[in-house]
Amino acid sequence: MTVNRTMVLVGLVTLLLAAGVLAGKVVVTRELTASSAHDGVRWQGLPLDGYWQRTALAVWTNSLLTDPLHSSVIWAGTNDGVWRSSDGGTTWRRAATGLRETPIVSLGATTTGDTVIAGGDDGTVYRGTRLREQGWSWQAINRPLGQDHPIFSVAPSAHGQVVLAGTFGSLYRGVSSRGRWAWQRVDHTQDAAVSAIVWLPWNPQRAFAAVFGVRPAVISTQDGGRSWHPDVRGLPPILPTQALLAPSTPSHQLILTTMGGGVWRRDRTGTWQDMSAGLPARHAMPIVAVPGNGTAVLYAGTMGYGIYAKQGGSTWRRLGQGMMGGRYTSLGLAMALRPHPTLLVGTALGVFRYLPPHPHILPLRNAAVAESR
Amino acid sequence: MNALSHHHPRARRRRLIGSLACAVAGAAVLAATLSAALSLAAPPPASQTAAPKWLTWNAGTHTASLTLIADYTSAISGYNFDGAGKGKMTVTVPVGAHVNVTFSNRSAALTHGFVVTSYAKRTSTGPFPPAFKGASSTNPTNGTTKGKTEHHSFVAGKVGKYALLCAVPGHVATGMWDVFQVVKSGAAKISFK
Numbered sequence: 196m197t198v199n200r201t202m203v204l205v206g207l208v209t210l211l212l213a214a215g216v217l218a219g220k221v222v223v224t225r226e227l228t229a230s231s232a233h234d235g236v237r238w239q240g241l242p243l244d245g246y247w248q249r250t251a252l253a254v255w256t257n258s259l260l261t262d263p264l265h266s267s268v269i270w271a272g273t274n275d276g277v278w279r280s281s282d283g284g285t286t287w288r289r290a291a292t293g294l295r296e297t298p299i300v301s302l303g304a305t306t307t308g309d310t311v312i313a314g315g316d317d318g319t320v321y322r323g324t325r326l327r328e329q330g331w332s333w334q335a336i337n338r339p340l341g342q343d344h345p346i347f348s349v350a351p352s353a354h355g356q357v358v359l360a361g362t363f364g365s366l367y368r369g370v371s372s373r374g375r376w377a378w379q380r381v382d383h384t385q386d387a388a389v390s391a392i393v394w395l396p397w398n399p400q401r402a403f404a405a406v407f408g409v410r411p412a413v414i415s416t417q418d419g420g421r422s423w424h425p426d427v428r429g430l431p432p433i434l435p436t437q438a439l440l441a442p443s444t445p446s447h448q449l450i451l452t453t454m455g456g457g458v459w460r461r462d463r464t465g466t467w468q469d470m471s472a473g474l475p476a477r478h479a480m481p482i483v484a485v486p487g488n489g490t491a492v493l494y495a496g497t498m499g500y501g502i503y504a505k506q507g508g509s510t511w512r513r514l515g516q517g518m519m520g521g522r523y524t525s526l527g528l529a530m531a532l533r534p535h536p537t538l539l540v541g542t543a544l545g546v547f548r549y550l551p552p553h554p555h556i557l558p559l560r561n562a563a564v565a566e567s568r
Numbered sequence: 569m570n571a572l573s574h575h576h577p578r579a580r581r582r583r584l585i586g587s588l589a590c591a592v593a594g595a596a597v598l599a600a601t602l603s604a605a606l607s608l609a610a611p612p613p614a615s616q617t618a619a620p621k622w623l624t625w626n627a628g629t630h631t632a633s634l635t636l637i638a639d640y641t642s643a644i645s646g647y648n649f650d651g652a653g654k655g656k657m658t659v660t661v662p663v664g665a666h667v668n669v670t671f672s673n674r675s676a677a678l679t680h681g682f683v684v685t686s687y688a689k690r691t692s693t694g695p696f697p698p699a700f701k702g703a704s705s706t707n708p709t710n711g712t713t714k715g716k717t718e719h720h721s722f723v724a725g726k727v728g729k730y731a732l733l734c735a736v737p738g739h740v741a742t743g744m745w746d747v748f749q750v751v752k753s754g755a756a757k758i759s760f761k
Contacts, residue, residue, distance in 0.1 A: 255737075257693050274693065300693055316692055345691055347741060363691070386654055388741055407742055408644045435645035435742060454742070455645065455677055476677035480738065498678055498738065499711075521679040521711035521736040526693075543694060543709055543737040 240485070240492035240504050241538060245515045245551040247502075249544075252278055252287040256541030257300045259481075259527035264308030267533035271546060272299035277313055277323070277333075283531035284539045284548045291323060291333040300345045302527075305355040306396070312358055314346025315339075320360050320369065336376040340367050350392040352419070353399055359420050361389025366404055368420045381416075382423040385409050391439040397447055405436035405451060412436055413451060413467075429467035430459060435478075442484035442491045452479040452495060473510030475500040481528035483538075496525020496540050502549070514538070515549055622650050623659065625756040631666040632756035634659060638673040638680035638712075638734065638744075646675055647744040649682065649732065654743040655690070656761040659732065662753050665724045671705050672717045679711025680744075683735045684722070690731040690745040698722075699730050708735035724750045 255274040262268035270290065271278040276297050279290035289295065294313070299321075301314035311323040311331070318339030323331045340346065341362045348361040358369040358376075366382040366389050387409040395401040403415045403426065411425035412434040434456040441449050449461040450470075455478040457471040471477040479495035490507045494514065497503060501518045502525065503511040518525070518540065527541030531548075538549040624633045641651035650657055661667060673680045684703035685696040698704045702722035705712050711734075712718060733745035 255694055274695075298693060345693065345741070386743070388743070390741075408647070433645065435647070437738075454647075454738070478677065498736070521681070522707075522709040524737040526737055 238506060239487040239490075240494070240506055241514060241536065241549060242551045243504070243512055243514055245549050247515055247517045247540075247547045248550050250280075250284050250287070250539070250546045250548050252280075252284075253545035254278075255543050256546050257298070257526050258302040259529035259539055259541045259546070260302040260304055260311070261483075261529045261531065262308060263304050263306050265533075267531055269529050269531050269539055270302055270304070270311060271541060272302045272313055272527070273541075274298040277302075277311075277321075280531075283534055283537055284546060287546075290331055291321070293333050294321060297321075298345075300347055301349045303349040303351050303358075305351050306353045307355070310351060310355040312349045312351045312355075314349040314360060316345040318344050318346060318362060320346055320349060320358060322355075322358075336371075337367075337369060337378050340378065341365055347388050347390055348392045348404070350394055350402065352394055353396075357420060359392045359394075359402060359404070361392055361404060363388050365389070366392075366414075366423065381420060382414060390436045391451075393439040393441045393449070395441050395447075395449070396443045403439055403441075403449060405434075405439050407436050408433060413439075426461075426465070427467070428465055429461075431456060437479065438481050440482045440484060440493075442486070442493075444484070444486060444491050450482060450484075450493070452482050454478050454480065454498060458482075458495065470505075471511075473505070473512060474503055479503070480525045481541075483528050483530050485530050485532075494528060494530065494538055496528045498524045502528075502538065502540060518542075518547065619650075623756060623758040627755060629666070630662070630664065631668060632659075632661045633668045633670070634758075636669055636671045636682055636732075638671075638682070639675035639678070644743050646678075647734070647739055647742040649734075649744070649746055652746055652760055655745065655747050657732075657746040658749060658759050658761075659747070659756075660749040660751055660754075660758070661724045661756040663724060663727050663750050665750075665756060667703075667722055667724055669720045669722075670717060671712065671720065673712050673714050676714050679713055679736055680739065681705040681708030681711040681735045682732060683708045684730050684732050684748045685735075687729045687731045687747075690733055690740060693741065694735065694737055696733060696735040696740075699728075700725055704735065709737065711736040726750060727752055 258272035260270040267283050269280045276294035277291040278287045280287045298316040299313045300316050303312045309325045313321040318341050319335050320337045322336045323333045344362040346360050350359045360367045364386050365380050368381045369376050369378045384406045388407045390407045391405040400419045410432045411427045413426045414423040415426040416423050435454040438452045451459040457469050457477045458479050459467045460470045461467045482495040484491040493505045495503050499521045502514040504514045505511045525540050529539045540547050620635050639646040644653045682705045683696045684699050700722040727750050730748040731745050732748040733740045
C-alpha cells in the first residue's frame with residue numbers, strides 16, 4: 196500500500212515535470228524554431244539548451260555564408276578552398292575544384308544568388324558564377340591586391356557589378372565592365388586590416404567598412420564605394436573591429452563587432468551605441484541575424500567563450516555549452532534554415548553545427564521565414 | 569598692562585606661526601601617506617615601469633634567453649608581444665643558438681600563444697607549424713591564459729627569416745606578429761622600430 200502511494204506520487208511528479216518542460220521551455224512555434232520563457236521575454240531563436248556537433252568538414256574554416264536564395268545551402272571558405280553544403284551543413288562537397296588547397300579567408304554573395312565572391316590569403320579575389328547546369332565556374336578577377344596580403348573582407352554589390360575588397364592597409368574597389376575587372380585603391384588604412392565590409396540592403400550606394408586598431412574604426416561611402424569618410428559618432432576612437440552586419444529589418448540598424456572593444460549598434464540617426472551587455476569580455480567575432488516576428492535574433496561567435504544570442508533589448512545569452520578555448524574561436528557563422536533551422540560555426544578545427552535538445556519536434560515549415568530576406 | 573599688551577600679540581603671533589607650521593607639516597605627512605597608499609593600490613601602467621630585459625645572450629653557452637609577454641601594452645588593442653606587433657620587434661640569433669623562451673600573457677580576457685613559424689605565415693590565417701622543434705607555447709592554437717608562465721626551449725637550426733606570431737585563430741590578422749631572424753654568426757640581439 197505504501198509502495199503504491201509512493202509510486203503514484205513519483206508518477207505524478209514526473210508528469211508535472213514533463214508538462215513543465217514542454218509548456219515552459221521548449222514550445223514549438225510557427226515562427227522560426229522554438230520559443231521559450233527566459234527573463235519574461237518570449238524567445239524566438241534557437242533553443243538555448245542545445246549542443247554543438249562537429250560536421251564532416253574538418254578543415255580550418257575562416258568564413259561561412261548562407262546562400263541568399265537557398266537557405267539549406269551553406270558556403271565555407273577554408274584553408275582548402277571553397278566548400279558547399281546543400282543540406283544545412285550535414286554533408287559537404289568541394290565547390291571550386293580549381294581552388295583546391297587555396298586558402299580562402301572571406302566570402303560574399305550577391306543578393307541575386309548567382310555569384311559568390313571569395314577572398315584568398317594571397318590577395319586574390321575569386322568570382323564563382325552559377326552554371327546553367329548544376330555546378331559553379333570560378334575565376335580570379337584581379338591580380339593579387341597588396342603584397343601577399345589576405346583579402347580579409349569582400350562585399351559584392353547587389354548585382355555583382357562592383358566588388359569591395361579589404362586587406363592590410365587598403366580598401367579596393369573592383370568594377371566589372373564587359374567582362375573585365377578594373378581595380379582601384381579607394382582608401383588607405385595605414386597598416387591596419389580592413390576587417391569587414393557591408394553594403395546596406397536599403398541603400399545600394401551606401402557601404403560601411405571596419406578598420407582594425409587605428410582611427411577611424413569605421414568608414415562609409417555614399418557613392419557606391421568611390422569615396423570613403425569616417426563614421427564614428429559614439430564610437431571609441433580605436434577599436435579592434437571584426438565584423439559588420441546590416442540586417443534586413445525595418446529598423447535599418449548596422450551592427451559592429453569587435454575583439455574586446457564591445458559590440459555596437461548604429462541607429463537611424465547615425466549614432467553608435469554599445470550593445471555588449473551579457474557578452475563575455477565585451478567581444479564578439481562573426482555575427483548573423485535571423486528575422487523573426489518583428490525583431491531579428493542575433494547570433495554572435497566569440498573567441499573561445501562559446502556562441503551567444505540576443506533578441507531585441509535583451510542581454511546576450513549563451514547558446515548551448517562547449518566551444519570553449521582559443522581553438523574554438525568562431526571565425527565564421529551562418530544560419531541554415533532547411534531542412535532544420537540550425538546555426539553553423541567555422542573554427543580552426545572545422546565546422547560545427549548547433550542541434551536543439553529535442554530535434555524531433557522542430558517543424559520543417561518554419562524555414563519559410565528566411566526566404567523573405 | 570603695557571607689558572602684557574606688548575607681549576600678548578607677539579605670543580599670539582608665535583602660536584599662530586606654530587599652528588601654521590603644524591598644519592603644513594600635517595598636510596605634508598597626510599599627502600605623503602595618501603600618495604603612498606595610492607601607489608600601493610594602483611600600480612603604474614606597464615609603460616611607466618621598467619621594461620623587463622627582453623633578451624640576454626650568453627656567448628659561452630651560445631644561449632639566448634627571450635622574454636615574451638603577450639598583451640604587454642595597449643598597442644594594437646593589446647595584440648602584441650612585448651608591446652610590439654606588425655613586425656616592429658626583431659629578435660636575431662645566430663644559427664645553432666639555444667633559445668630559452670619565457671612566455672606569459674597579460675590579457676585577462678583573451679588567451680594568447682606564440683610560435684616561431686615560416687615568415688610567409690604572418691599574412692596567413694593558420695595553421696602555424698613551428699619552424700623548429702619546441703618553438704611554440706603549449707597548445708599555441710588554444711593559447712595560454714593570464715597568470716601562467718611557460719618556459720620553452722628550441723635550437724634555431726637554420727638561417728632564415730621567420731615570423732614570431734600568436735597562433736590563436738584570428739590574432740595574426742590583427743597584426744600580432746614579429747620577426748625572428750636566424751643569422752650565420754654574431755651575438756643575439758633584439759630591436760624595436
